[in-house]
Amino acid sequence: MAKAAAKKTAPAAAPSVERRPALAGRVVSATDVKVEVLPPAERMSLRAPEASVAALSKALGLTLPKQPKTSAAKGGRTALWLGPDEWFVIDEAGKDPLADCAKVTALHSAVGISHRNVAFAVTGPAAAAAINAGCPQDLSLEAFPVGAASRTILGKCEILLLRTAADAFRVECWRSFSDYVFTFLSEAASDAAA
Template sequence: MAERKTASKKTPIGVASKAKKPTKAAARKIATPADATATSAAVTTSPSLPRMSPLDGRYASGPGVTLTPLAPRQRISLRADAQSSKAVEAKLGLVLPSRPKTSTSVDGISALWLGPDEWLVLADGAAEAEMLPARLAGVAAISVVDVSHRNVAIAVEGPAAEAVIAAGCPQDIRLGGFPVGAASRTILSKTEIVLWRTGEQRFEIECWRSFADYAWTFLAEAARSPAV
């Protein structure tokens, strides 16, 4: 039986052979330093925006009371024992309050007693320019946490200020038991706050910014018809 011979295919002379497809590795462009420079030059960065308060632009009032969001201020959460607190006082230029529901203020810096070894320190006006954590650098055995952007402050002012806050605060805040300068950690409805009496008819409420809208709305509703 004769074997079948298969003729091999040959490319005719003068006809170019079909080019092979390049592999993925060959097709991938190799980046060069010049490419990286061009890429980085094409990327544009926007300037950082100032942090805005969730209460910016708000104002509310009612019979005998006004609500006002306060300007940003510098805040630190301070923990210190009896020995290191003396060094803190020398750095801040004020005596830290040592009794519950008390505060001290000197030249725009205020310290609010929150516990036996805990204070909320606030700086307003010109004092805010001096960074509090920097002033306390080098003091041993203390804890300093900058909470300036964590909190928002609301001023409640007027003859009905007590009644408006009392609508959601179980603490006795009448002037006899909560005099000017008194400060404490308490609650307003379902929100934890730090309440500070700065005048006979004026309070400041410090709350976390995530609760600011809730606290403001509660106070604004209470201000519509305060129980005085």
């Protein structure tokens, strides 16, 4: 038998753990609307019974909202009410809401979803009109005031919507839908400006 030549192979490259935001840096500006991708943030899906809300609120440093279509914000952290026992927590201050919840012994479920979502800022006098191009929700200030939050749709995609100012919104969607949502909002911004 012939001797098999030993082959030296290079070691496999280490997998990258670098966070690469979807659509990073993309911005569209029209006359009265600007759509831009927001920087990465820590996100958490939180479920808990009423009996656990006080302990979780204390750990998170903000009072979890208990009313439909509301949010609470403090120190770079925002909690959106999504249901009687469900919140979406966003931390833009670089803190870890999962670590804060891990210290709570009260019954709850906290799941990190930071890499799942992408966020967009839609701002300007025609921001509500741009979003309403694909969202059936009444976004007038009377019906959807500053701080209002909801799970709704934009075109064919589920989004989370938060009004951050009279003429500004935060739109959250799953990463896999981010190109669709950005393109939809970009076209709607152009139409709203026309």
